[in-house]
Amino acid sequence: MCLPGSVTLAAAENNQQQGLSLVNLTCERDERVLFASLNADFFAGDIVQVTGANGRGKTTLLKIIIGTLPATRGEVSWRLNSASLRENLLYLGHHPAVNLSLTALENLSWYFGLNGRKSLIHDNLPDRDILTSALASVGLGGYEDVLCSQMSAGQHRRVALARLYISEAPLWLLDEPFTAIDRAGVAELEGVVAQHAARGGIVLLTTHQPLQAISHFRVLDLADFPPAPVEVA
Numbered sequence: 001m002c003l004p005g006s007v008t009l010a011a012a013e014n015n016q017q018q019g020l021s022l023v024n025l026t027c028e029r030d031e032r033v034l035f036a037s038l039n040a041d042f043f044a045g046d047i048v049q050v051t052g053a054n055g056r057g058k059t060t061l062l063k064i065i066i067g068t069l070p071a072t073r074g075e076v077s078w079r080l081n082s083a084s085l086r087e088n089l090l091y092l093g094h095h096p097a098v099n100l101s102l103t104a105l106e107n108l109s110w111y112f113g114l115n116g117r118k119s120l121i122h123d124n125l126p127d128r129d130i131l132t133s134a135l136a137s138v139g140l141g142g143y144e145d146v147l148c149s150q151m152s153a154g155q156h157r158r159v160a161l162a163r164l165y166i167s168e169a170p171l172w173l174l175d176e177p178f179t180a181i182d183r184a185g186v187a188e189l190e191g192v193v194a195q196h197a198a199r200g201g202i203v204l205l206t207t208h209q210p211l212q213a214i215s216h217f218r219v220l221d222l223a224d225f226p227p228a229p230v231e232v233a
């Protein structure tokens, strides 16, 4: 099966066999090569920190992996135990993507397609309990019904990160997830990432901060995949 960009899906028999391969991936933007001939494999249990200086292409790489940007050359090959990338993938983008005109609970509800309308959330107590608990886990207990327009940047990020506590997707792609999060919050969230990998999940994340609370992770440094030097005649 082919998806937009350079993404293909292959069948995996179970969660443990799920994974992702980047094959000879090269990306040019505005006639500038960001990275070239990037090969990497990701397996169940992997935590991979994608590193590189500002503008090196970390966000671009994640977008290529999920198929919203095309690679110039090469292939992204997912191995999934169901045909749906959407079911298997949790992607948190660079921006928290919080709707300011909705409450924290409505935003979280919307993410999961439960139903963003307040009346239905309130009628559906089991869902509300699950979402309320997730918000409490990111330090937003008591903020369920507060409009996001009345929250800080760090709280917006926390609303988005609450998804980590209720996601059943095995594959997490997190672009700068800890931006605007205080130190205690980062340590807690690193713990959630580590637990997810310990259960057989795969996490790719970009962050400029060193990981403190995660003991086993790999680094994918985009500086290791530089474009070939231009030959001067």
Ligand SMILES: Nc1ncnc2c1ncn2[C@@H]1O[C@H](COP(=O)(O)OP(=O)(O)OP(=O)(O)O)[C@@H](O)[C@H]1O
Binding pocket: 029, 030, 034, 052, 053, 054, 055, 056, 057, 058, 059, 060, 061
């Ligand atoms: N919307 C865009 N249109 C064209 N080029 C873009 C666009 N966004 C980014 N770029 C280019 O792609 C390059 C890589 O950007 P990207 O956001 O992937 O970098 P990054 O490594 O995630 O950076 P940062 O650490 O600053 O978030 C940038 O240097 C920029 O020149």
